[in-house]
């Protein structure tokens with residue numbers, strides 16, 4: 001079983017979500033894979049009633065890093081949970097770039113997600129400069145360690161690490177199998193060193209960045225990854241259903 005997660009970013013109104021699910025759900029019925037749709041917060045409640053009883057799970061795309069109510073425009077863990085989310089994305093590079101979020105904010109968000117019984121999809125990945133200057137592994141280590149500071153080993157079962165190289169997001173560029181395998185092994189080593197051998201082996205790791213129904217197959221031979229995080233290609237229900245069924 002693999003995890004196939006869709007990150008809809010700022011796409012899908014509640015009405016569009018309804019239409020999307022009507023097409024998507026019938027196509028993925030019976031899949032053995034775990035499907036998670038990370039929808040805009042405004043679409044979660046609509047989706048909650050539609051996916052109820054199916055194998056499709058929902059996720060939010062952000063959670064506020066504090067839980068006092070006086071924060072205009074933000075969303076809290078209990079709101080996401082009540083709206084139907086089981087997961088929440090933390091630390092996506094778009095939020096790091098646009099809203100100056102960092103790994104310390106990730107850490108606060110992860111703790112608040114756990115407090116609200118949400119699972120976390122923690123995004124990590126190197127930028128092009130780090131890749132070109134061979135600082136990739138160092139960068140991944142810092143990102144993971146800062147984000148998971150103070151997290152207990154038994155909480156890692158509620159964490160999915162999404163390896164999303166920043167240079168691969170929306171660019172049409174993909175890591176080779178060798179590069180991806182190396183990055184995923186490096187992530188497992190960080191978890192092994194900081195927690196335990198068992199934690200390093202069992203942590204769920206998915207890959208994200210420029211995936212589509214045609215190129216996803218190239219990674220199926222890699223048994224080091226547990227699934228995929230899909231951006232642009234999840235917006236077409238038929239293409240996303242193909243990905244879910246093929247992997």
Ligand code: 13P
Nearest residue numbers: 007169170209210231232
């Ligand atoms: P793309 O699949 O559009 O490259 O986006 C990846 C992503 O950002 C998923 O979180």
